[in-house]
Amino acid sequence: MHDMPPSVRPALRRLSRRLALGVFLDIWPAWAVASLLVAGIIALGCRMFLPGAASYLRWFWLAPVIVAVPALVISALRAYRPADVIAVADWLNGGRGMLLAVMETRDPAWIESALLQQGSAFAMPRVRPWRRLALVTAAAVFLGTALWVPQRAPRRTNSVAADEIAGRLNAAVVELKQQELITPADEKSLDDEIERIRRGAETRMDASSWEAADALKEKLAADVAEKQNALKWAADSLARYSAAAQAGASDPGAQASAAELASALEKLARTGLLAGAPGDLQKLMKGGKLPADPKALGELAAAVSKYLADANGRVASMARLGKEFGRFDPAEFPLEGGEDAAEGDPGRGGVTRGRGDAALTWGKETQPFDRFKARPLPPGAARSADDWSPLVELPGAPQAAPESSTAAGARQYDAAAGQSAWRRTLAPRHQSAVKKYFAK
Amino acid sequence: MTDPRTLPAPDRVADGQAKIARLVSGLRQVILGKEQTIDEIVASLLARGHVLLEGLPGLGKTELVKALSRLLSLDFRRIQFTPDLLPTDITGSHILQERDGRKEFVFHPGPVFTNLLLADEINRASPKTQAALLEAMQERRVTTFGETRPLPDPFFVLATQNPIELEGTYPLPEAQLDRFMFKVDVAGVDRAVLEEILITRIHGEPPPLAPVLSAAELRDLFALVDAVHMPRPVAAYIARLVAASHPASADAPDPVRTFVKYGSSPRAAIAIGAASRALALLRGRPGVGFDDVRQVARPAMAHRLVLDYTARLEGWDGRRVIDALLAAIPEIERGLPQTLEAR
16 A cells, blocks of 8 residues: 555555454454353353352453454454555445556556546545444343342351351350450350250251340340449449448448448359459458458458459440340331331331330241240349339448349339330240250 | 556547547437447447447437448448348358459458448348358458458447347347347437437438548557556456356356356456456546446346346346346455445
């Protein structure tokens, strides 16, 4: 083409580029459509069978770009030769033959002729890729649809789910152990319990397995709450005792304060919180007598206060167990539609655990109701101070031990107190979980 | 032999085009409203090919040939073909004559010994008489009594035939049809041309014509036509056209497969090439273009096809088949990509 006259060359170059574009557009759309269809089919397969590949599927959009490389190579191989370009140019100009004649003969006599100028004044062919690009668009829509399909989660086996349940429980136990909030005996007991739940879940995975796990977590949370209460009681009773001791031995409340402090420390010892206590405190517990000297008593009170503050910090850090594994908190799941919806049909909190104030749903019974034999539940622990209600105002420290306050789940509220709606009833579908938890 | 790597000089081409234009202009004075027919006849003449004119009586076929002879100042003979015409009436014969007391056979040349022979109503003569023209047309010589005599140069046969008179006619055999470079259909004229004829031709006499080309100038034009360049893509187009006229060809369009029994011969390709060169020169170009080929393909190929009987039943003739062939075979071997569209 470079041998052609300069006046003709630009037009021929433009035509050559246009032809190259046409060749590419003849090849690439078919490749792009094929790549998008294949990518779409693969994406669908991954959506159904390969969840691990979900994060890589968006890269499938690069398929048309990638296939452009081989399409370019093939376009280059099929490119129009200069003689072909000139033949096309001559044909576009009506087939007068001037360009062809001059190209083949290179006759200088005709290079500047008017006939050749007329021969180079051809109209460029128009690019019409829309029909082919419409196919590419359709294929892209197919890929988009395939990527839009939700990822299908694989069905977990019982052992996987059981390991997950046990793993969560073990993590809670390990954390308690790190905070020195459980004794080795408790730890062994909890491990046995976790293993029992895991085996049960392996055997049969249903809602009862999760309920059993939740019950154990609640028990852990209740233990922590009990320790927290014991610490608070000890700190309060120590403060009252110190106040009474400073007032003098003649104070009638001093002896009562001493008795209360002794009970509180005993309670503290039972919860296992005194295992890491300072020597003075342990010695006091062994002797069972408080020092009469105000100075010694003050030092002891300071040591105990420091220890109690430290222990209280550890216990407080574990108090979140109660929130993590606790019961349903409606505040965490605001209902749709604002206040009107809040007054609507309750029970949308979850699949197996509805809102706390929801009417219980009685589904299919796994066992006849009359086969269940009621058994009194062991005393639980209050989760927070909100569960407490003043029964009577006593002058001074109460005489009753804190454990007299029963767990919320077992407390028999008086209907007159206005708390009858809080009463918890064991749903039939939870019976198996309860039985599994207490079966030893 | 012209050098295929050079083009005829622009001034030579312009001069040749001017001469041809004079010839064409003279013919158009005689025959009104037949521009394409005149172009085709002139192209065939410049390509040294014979022409078969087919048309109804009174359309000016004979007048056209007579005008041509006058314009070219060539020797002109006319033979009216009849069923009792003998071959020797065309080629000439030996006649016993007495010369200097001796009797001998002396050859008397027939009317074929001329530059321009008008074979009027050629299909009225018997095949034997028609065959007498075969050697003359192809070899441009005549053999009688074992003696071969060359015909004058140039030698053209312009034959006419009437398409409607079937009784008492002898259709030309394929071999003889193949000798004609063109078969030109002389169609009727429209009302405007008839009005012009009525005004300018009181007794139908054509205007007087003066010669516009001498024999030497005509020979120069022949040489110039031979020098017109035939580009390879155009030659490939002619080859594909002729090849596709055979029903067994892979590129043959459906009408060819259905209605054609035998396609065009290589002689058709040669005729198209030569006539295209002449037409290109007539248009003042030094090289043949696709449009030249398209124009000459129809008169050069249609009469060379041997059609199946189904073609007549379906109303197809050679011209229609060639039109379908031209529509089916692209001029350039590699056309535009599918995503490009010519404006």
